[in-house]
Amino acid sequence: MTTFQPLDVIRVSATPDKADAEPNRDAEIVKLIDVSNCTGCKACQAACLDWNDKRPAVGEHVGIFENPLDLGPDMFTVVRFAEWDNPKTGNFEWLIRKSGCMHCEDPGCLKACPAPGAIVQYANGIVNYIQDNCIGCGYCVKGCPFNVPRVSKTEQVAYKCTLCSDKVAMGQQPSCAKVCPTNAIVFGPKAQMLAYAETRIANLKSRGFEHAGLYNPQGVGGTHVIYVLQHADQPELYSGLPANPAIDPLVQAWKGTGKYVGMAAVGLAVVTGAIHHLVFGANRVSGEDEEEACKLVEEKRV
């Protein structure tokens, strides 16, 4: 059994990566969500609220199964229900997906974050928000390819699923996995989970789901929350799971070269001013100018 190393931080927001660091990734973990096993009971939602001690305000029922309708600063996971008529089989399918943070290997939120230490990535793959360092700017919301982080309106800091990093640090599994009655959510070392996923996919394929497969998007370097989907060729069916998520090029430009170009432009303006003053000196008013002005006033008075 792998020992998890919760305090091994491999990446910190707004802080340069250590070039020489060779983090030990033996502790890498994965939460596997097998959509085909999910009954939509929402025990994971309840367990999540319980462990994180969140009590969101009672919402409104709008006639669909999602409750609440969306993730929130005090709602880290929402089970989403998609109804789909499979045109090939003529079957009605209920595609129920537990949504939440994917814990990307290349996290867009961490890349976009301007506050040093507000977002960290551990060697075990968990991406965590350190609210004490968060400034509430909401850049993580723009950086995330999955639309997951939410900024609290009252505290003005960002929240999302922690993958129960505190429990994982003590060798336990996340609350949602622990409570799941159908083993739709399982948790463990990455290699073990990937191997288990293969058995599930083989099982689905044997039952006629020819496109069953794994959702572990490589556009973000893979994720530490992965799905087994009945229709892995069409992830959008599952309440808009993006087919090819990646950090948006706009975010790359905004957080990458753009900032250096900007600082260079401002620096250049200052240097140009200084050089101009050195070359041409001050533009001074001469005594003659003052006399001319006096004469002008005199002319008007006469």
Next chain:
Amino acid sequence: MSSVTQPQKILVRRYSGSARINHWIVAISFIVLLLSGLAMFHPSLFIVGETLFGSGWMARWIHPWAGLALTVAFLALFLRFLPANLPHLDDFRWFARMKHVLSGHDEYLPELGKYNAGQKFVFWSQMILTCTLFVTGVALWDSYLPFFERLTGYHPTIEQMRWAAVIHATSAVLTVVVWIVHAYAALWVRGTIPAMVGGTVTGGWAWRHHRRWLRREVKKPASVQAAS
């Protein structure tokens, strides 16, 4: 007789008290915006916001409020200075003689009204940039988006927020560059600062840089006074 009583220097009134107060509200909120914005612009500048505002969180909190103050004050300033900043044919001649402008040879420039083409450029570009920064800034003001949604019925998508962030950062750089031009010109052209501090410039300053304006002003007895 007249040569004996003639004063050595005259002062010309350039800005009223309310115009100066308006200008300095814009200036102070601009500095607050610049310093608090640096914290969010680049991690290497985060310490600026942390040091001056107590924490990055406070810098982030104050930034949009200062932006709101600047937008309101700047719009007032815009309306106040608009008539004097309308384009004039001499503006093109002024730009064509940039060589003389930069070398400080005002004698080769056309006689100018209250503002030269460079000042008008600063005026109009800051107007455009302030509007851009305000609109994109609202889209980035997460905690007040629900309020603006109630007000306008509109909530930006994540993709629009990404554009807003890029445009906001770009406009911020441009507005700082234009501000550097503005502040440098005020320092370089000696005798300009008193216009926004005490409200007057010397006759020589007006004769040298804004002669067409001076010719108008000397006709108003209240505008001109002898320097003590």
